Amino acid sequence: MLLEARFSVVQMNTNRRLRSNQPSRLSSSGESGIENERVLVLVFESISWDIHMLCAVASLSRRFCAIARRILWRRLCVNRAPGMVAALSGADPSWRIDGGWHALAKLMFFCGGGESTLYFNLSQPSLGHFACESRFSKTSGRFFLPKNCRRECLYISDPCAHHAVGGDEHLGVFRGVFREFMRSKTRECLVRRQAALEEKFRCPYCGGRMWSMTAARLVPKSAARRLGSREGGLEFFVCVSGHLHRTCWLIPLSSSDKEENGEEEDNSDGNVI
Template identity: 80%
Template sequence: MLLEGKFTVVQMKANRRLRFNQPSRLPSSGDSGIEDERVLVLVFESISWDIHTLCSIATVSQRFCAIARRILWRRLCEHRAPVMISALSGGVPSGRIDGGWNALAKLMFFCGGGESTRYFNLSQPTPGHFVRESRFSKTSGRFFLPKNCRGDLLYVSDPCEHHAVGGDEHLGVFRGVFREFMRSKTRQCLVRRQAELEEKVRCPYCGGRVWSMTAARLVPKSAARRLGSRDGGLEFFVCVNGHLHGTCWLIPLSSDEEDGGAFDDEDSDDFYGSIL
């Protein structure tokens, strides 16, 4: 009831704004009130594209779900990370994203958690959750690319820290996304090596099948260094739509330790986002 009341007030404000900017009547399309797509866009603009509200609205009905998939998820991504989205879509206004905009929105603000795999053992799985803040960097992404694949564009997040049950170590969970993965050199390397898709692991963002970069021996040592992880304590997967997710054991660092590497330059295309 509280959400419904808040949403009604926001809708009334959006309608007043719409009448001010659009003195003529909306084209007749059989839609009215909150079900009109432009009204929905104005509503979410007024609440800064709150992802929790969008998730709730997308589950109200099939119509709302369809509008969210066609318009709202993309507008959320563009509002929260315009430079990163422009880079991923090639700057094309009508450009598409592999796996869908809803999957990209989830990847931007949801940590998928971690579970045991054949290369990575956990005493028990760590659950997924919304993150309070996100930072994605194409500078960090280059550390995850083999030398002959560094022409690819990959954004990778800072690791989300989880306390490991039954031990003093901390688990880092990270995620990322490729631009045009189907045309990437990374995918070409996987195909040339005849890497097999995993049977039991699925992408937590689009549900697609994944390759283990560890099994394919395509994990650069620079990736562990960038994350602050020990050698052999890192594993990550890439799905057929170019979504990356992985886990690592984090090494405790003293306050005077700094991360070094060949790509430690400032990057204006980094994305910093808050869920609040």
């Protein structure tokens, strides 16, 4: 009832705008009210593309789910992370993203770890949580690439820290995305090394098959240093659509370490979502 009431208020304001300012923007397809695609876009613009509301609307019916997949998820990504989307799509927001815009939106906002999570096990998936704030960095992404692949575009999030079960250590859950992974040198290296696709695990964002970068020996030492992980405490997967995710054991930092790390960190390309 609360969801319907909220949308009723927003819809009335939106329809008033359309009638008074832009009467020609409504489509002639016979659709009206909240199911009109243009009205939906204006509704979400008015609430700053709230991710929770979009998820709720997309689950209401097949009609809403189809509109979300065709229009709303892309517009959400463009609105909330314009710089990152421009880099991934070649500055063309109509560009198709590998795995789909809905998968990219989930990767931007959803952390697959929970308070009781030690490892991703897709046969017993954790509930995960919406990340209150995520920073994705192209600079950090270079540290995850082999030397001969450093020119590729890879965005990596800062790790989301979770308490490990039965101990004082913290587990960092991170995620990332490649630009045009199908044509990347990283994928070429995986194919050339005849890396096997995982049998039991699937990408939690698009459901695609995944390679273990650890098993393929394509995890540079610089990746662990960038995340603040102890040696041997990092592993990650990349799926056929270029979505990257996994965990690392975080090294506790002293106050002086945090200050030094903050001075050295380059945030110029960071996209806070």
